[in-house]
Amino acid sequence: MTVVSSTKNPEALSFTIVSEFAAGVxxxxxxxxxxxxxxxxxxxxxxxxTFEHFDFKRGGKIAYFMTGPDGEKARGWWHITAVAAPHMLELDDGFADENGDHVDAMGVTRMTVTLEDFGDSTRMTVSSVFETAEQMEQMIAMGMEEGMGQALGQIDAILAGQSVS
Structure with missing residues (x-):
């Protein structure tokens, strides 16, 4: 497993997950x-x-959906606010409706990704900062911590050139 730590900080309205990978930055x-x-x-x-629109640059917009086991689609969007390749990515993250429009009731999360050289490996830190304590509680209750851990657990196989099932 690649996850090193997972930290919820209610005072800072943040959730941070750290993982390490046997590959360069x-x-x-x-x-x-x-x-x-x-x-x-x-x-x-x-x-x-599935990423439908992918404009990976500062100011770029990204639209995607995730498909559940029963075919349900959960849509999301990213608005990239900063890119310092290959070490840092910052974006606003939110939910979207079936038309791709922002779902304001779910709020916006600021996500920052940092990649650090750790000798023969790379340490990736993904930090999400929420607008309110209620939003943070809702996201954690929806399974954000477990889902991110499972998602990150798929990366080793990709980096090794294997297919992910």
Whole structure:
């Protein structure tokens, strides 16, 4: 398993998950920068992602959906606010309706991804900051912590050139 730690900080309205991978920073960056690779791990194994629009640059917008075991589609969007390849990505993350429009009632989460060289490996830190304590509680209750752990657990096989089932 690649997850090193998972921390919820209610005072800072944040959730941070740290993982390590046996690959260089540039290679790990590609699992974010390439939508086909991102599709292979974003979302838990039972909720695979499909990226419909992918403008991976500062100011870019990304639209995707995850498909559940019963065919249900959960849609989401990202608005990229900062990119410092291959070490940092920052974006606003939210839910979307079936038309791809933002679901304001679910709020927006600011996600920051940092990649650090750790000798023969890369340490990836994904930090999500919520707008309110209620939003954070709702996301955790929806399974964000478990889902992120499962999603990150799929990356080793991608980096090793294996297929993810």
């Amino acid at each position: 540039e290679r790990v960056w590609q699992i974010w920068a390439d939508p086909r690779q991102l599709e292979r791990w974003w979302g838990p194994p039972t909720w695979p992602a």
